[in-house]
Amino acid sequence: MRYTERVLSDLNGLELIPTQIIHVHLALLGYAQGVAAAVELESQARQDTGMTPEEWMASNEPRTEPIQTAGSYPILSALFDQEGFGLELDLFEFGLARMLDGVESLIEQSGG
């Protein structure tokens, strides 16, 4: 509740209507929980299998290689083929930045 109050007070006075304020808060919370759950699942899988993500990918190559070469998923394959492809950007921050930019657009529209 303290967290909610803090978020709401930051959002208050930005020309958003109350329903928009509570929706922005809930959307951010939903996003954060979604990414957290995905990270948790991956960490659980890592613990269960004792494999790093790279080892897991390598162990699945007999299954993924034919999919890759069959050409049914051209964009996905092209992305994975790229030299140096990796999730080096922080996913959580990336999505958060996009959502906050979207909230900014909403505030600008409301004020304009």
Added chain:
Amino acid sequence: MRYTERVLSDLNGLELIPTQIIHVHLALLGYAQGVAAAVELESQARQDTGMTPEEWMASNEPRTEPIQTAGSYPILSALFDQEGFGLELDLFEFGLARMLDGVESLIEQSGG
């Protein structure tokens, strides 16, 4: 994987770099899963208690009323006090629209 390929092919050719494309996809997926998990929890709670959200709120009034009147959460209290306050906007669509607006900003920046 079919879904992923479809999203990626829609994002391809929008002047985003590959890492941005995969991040947009994962952020949208994380958001959708987060909201879905929250809805699932609420539906589970509803089934467990046999109460509608309104009945649950009413049953908790002895506990929430003092918090409300103590004034520690002024913005939250003000929002709940508003006549006709409700989540009538669809939360999922609202957050999705904000995130897509943020992605649009990113594409505009990349192209400019």
